[in-house]
Amino acid sequence: MSFTKISVSALALAAVATGAAAQDRDNVQIAGSSTVLPYASIVAEAFGENFDFPTPVVESGGSSAGLARFCEGVGPNQIDIANASRPIRENEIETCAANGVEEIIEVRIGYDGIVFASQIDGPAFDAFVPAQWWAALAAEHPMDGGMTANGLSNWSEVNAALEGMGMTDLPELPEAEILAFIPGTRHGTREVFEENVLLQGCEDAGAYDAMIEAGLSEDDAEAACMSVRTDGASVDIDGDYTETLARISSNPNGVGVFGLAFYENNTDSLKVATMSGVEPNTDTIASGEYPVSRPLFFYIKNAHIGVIPGLQEYASFFVSDQLAGPNGPLANYGLVSDPELAATQAAVANRTLMGH
């Protein structure tokens, strides 16, 4: 029987393959935010087409997961770039430094709008203000100097509750059960949603002040403002926007949190609501009128530049006017171009490190 032959050749092949694997990597390896992934894939594709370097590999998985991998260390089997839809945190920088990733270049590629959309034929969710989202989704409301659990179950009750807190001129809300699909905690989008919508709404409604008066510390009051109810009215989506879309398609009353680019690709099934009276589009986000937007970043390991071929070129290409400029393919896809792109280009060219 030829089993000895098969095993010998298998081992030989495995050895050859492993030998080839041990040599240095020649493609750029990227991981991180699923919001940045579409932009990174567009750049990676154009990079592979226009230069002699191999097309970079872009994985998704979320900002936190990407930055965690980024901070694992330096070497050919570590990623070169982490995409993130939020700035890197202090504790992540510390983890990075502890693992030898001391020099990090931060690159801001532009801005992304976060939009609130619902089924196109569903209830008339046309306009929101942050306070309404806070009132509908907060775990607890301040009441008579204490905190009581959020008892609202219908969007139509939200305005009455806010008027009870002294707010006026609230946009009309439809008669629909509260059912919101918000990004899960591993998404960078969640942080923006908490800060620009929930915390903002909490402050607008005067609830933040009421909590301080009730004796909460500033940190505790902020945490209370941003804590989301867990009774099923708010659903964390840990997957991608396609999952949110699927949930909304099956729940006519559902309202979901999406990225602007995703919404613009699915205008046939979704309708978007204004926030504080401003309709989300690239213009209102660029001008800062639309309140819920956040910068998108990628982080480069300086130690890998010069070792991994094409890394510096990829970064410069990403932020070039041709790609990231106001008329480039990234803007066409939904990225809001950064007005300070020239400064970013200079920083990438000079390899300006964080904290230097």
Added chain:
Amino acid sequence: MTDFGATGSHPHELRRGRSLFDLDDRTRRRNRSEGAFRWLGIGAIALSMVFIVILLGTIVARGLPAFTQTTITIEVPLDAAVLDPNGTGDPEVIRSVLTFGYAPLIERGLAGTVAATGVETELTSSQLPQLLSPGVAATLRDMVAADPSLVGQTVQVEALASGRADGYLKGRVTRESLARDTNLSPAHLDVLDALVEQDLARRAFNWDFILGADASESRPEEAGIGVAMIGSFYMMLTVLLLALPIGVAASIYLEEFAPQNRLTDLIEVNISNLAAVPSIVFGILGLAAFIQFAHLPQSAPLVGGLVLTLMTLPTIIISTRAALKAVPPSIRDAALGVGASKMQSVFHHVLPLAMPGILTGLIIGLAQALGETAPLLLIGMVGFIASNPPDGFIDGFVSPNSAMPAQIYEWAKRADPAYYERAWGGIIVLLLFLLVMNVLAVLLRRRFERRW
């Protein structure tokens, strides 16, 4: 209890004088329940058939459009003033014009083509290219790089239509659904209708979908499953080369040579346990063992294959042992009786007879590994990865690649509905592979299996 007493006290009286063909109550009840059970069984089978039909029907209905693709024939002037302003004819100079430089040429070419059809449109020439894939620029640049003498000439290109324009001809996109779309307007569809009338826009079989590479989010029309198929191939090759010898050697030893003691019992129990471990666990193990400890590259089919080998080994060992066990002891005894050594009896007699069973188990194990996504999530094989075919045979083991199920998962996540269609198309391709493998397993069993 009282009932029992009432009927049980006169059984003979009840039976007496009645024909066997005249059914009594109890027999009728039993017959009724048997009939009901049969119908229940038929109902269960019918229900599963309905589900299969619905499932396959949905897959085919949603996936088939991915196998055709619209192209638009345009005449593009490769203007020397743009591509080679100084008239050097130097390939290096021409190559320094990036794909962005070709966009105005395509705009001009498309505007000319549309004007020639005579259709009236309010669209400006800068809006018209939304009909085309952004990848056309790369196609042109590659053409020119291959043959710099084209500069200055006008070339005819079969340009891919953009995902939405293609979707219109497939019935996925309508004028109503484009009403609020920023990527394509109903006015574009009028132009497209005119192009179709002149046979300049055509739908044809989409070989690129089966053979091509993955594309970025903005170009669903270019995406293909071919490179991911190569990734799957390399992973299956790795599984085959490692799991077959290791699995068969382990089974032979355990079945034919190993002493029966606590240690071998423990090993057997653990092999059965391993077969039931969720596949994601093998992914985590693979990340820790092969990437973080052994420093193998990320996103490599070699690592994917190693992880899937771990996952498939228990299945192969269990089926191989069953095949070896099915060979009657008389064969071994006869071999030993004529003076063969233990090893000769195993390799000359037992193993060849067990081979069909082993191969069937192997193919089923491979089919299972082929459809696996979960462990690949953790070793970097999901994302925008399968963008280039590998450079050579050995390179295919280590150059970043995805796998068919991982590619389908990735497409299903993307924002553009055109990718959704391609995900269903990918499912059809994957199912065809699985079907072929399972049929092969059945045929092998039918053809070679021996019963004693």
